[in-house]
Amino acid sequence: MTTRPILIHPDPRLKKVCDPVGEITTEVRRLAEDMLETMYEAPGIGLAAPQVGVTKRLIVMDCIKEGEPEPMALVNPEIIWSSEDLTVYEEGCLSIPDQYAEVKRPAEVQVRWTDLEGAVQERHFTGLWATCVQHEIDHLDGRLFIDYLGPLKRQMITRKMEKLKRERARE
Template sequence: MIRPILIHPDPRLKKICDAVDDLSDERRALADDMLQSMYDAPGIGLAAPQVGVLERLIVLDCVKDVDPEPLVMFNPELLHSSDDLNTYEEGCLSIPEQFAEVTRPADVRVAWIDLNGNPQERDFGGLWATCVQHEIDHLNGKLFIDYLGPMKRQMMTRKSQKMKRERARG
């Protein structure tokens, strides 16, 4: 089921999410819905708070067009970040049609629980590293525009508010 994606500003996007304590069928269905919603949007990552669920769950797929490699992460945690940095032009499904360059660690190691309840750990680089950090930020109530200067952040927030109003009018 494709779920509606919250548009900034929405107070739920600024909340710190709760850890997932059990992998119920309902949570697995949520993960599946999130993947469908992400692909439909289209995007390369989606965090549970973006669909109004304040739990530590993210989905991502940075190669969706070639040979899909969907990842579902419950309780993802950054274990290590490199000193080397990368700058990517980031966007966000909750801040549609707006992009800005954000600098983040180039490589990260992440631990998480997979759909079967198994602990996983993996190193990510390049776009995958940027995407997983962006999505984990969502779980901590942080948006990519929080890395920008106040003027640019306000301008993007105003554009987002305007788009949100226009969508509400239908």
């Protein structure tokens, strides 16, 4: 397993709609393993392939903060049902380090995806898991959590990220 560099906003690759994964290959499994390693190292609870520069529909997540980890890799995930009830979570993103904002999303979602063995899975997500899976699927559609914010707040965060990228480039 390898830790991969995480793209920082603004990066045009983060705004691209990702292509579906055709078949589950050794490369896809390796990418999922690398993404989990990268996510845990960061540390974060979710990571989407475009965040490591791969425009494929693959996300990983693990919302267990204490106790036995529950790593998940979802290939071509799609939300097939969402609740009318909404919930607000303070979200952050590994591609937008140290920036957080409240985002309103459906409180519960039903998601269908293919696992790394090629089997179709379906699960009902609630709480932090529901927020996380929606946030990561948004990445696959070229959407970031700051896209839910007002233009001023979004612009302010984008400027901070541009400054951070300049500072990192000088290091």
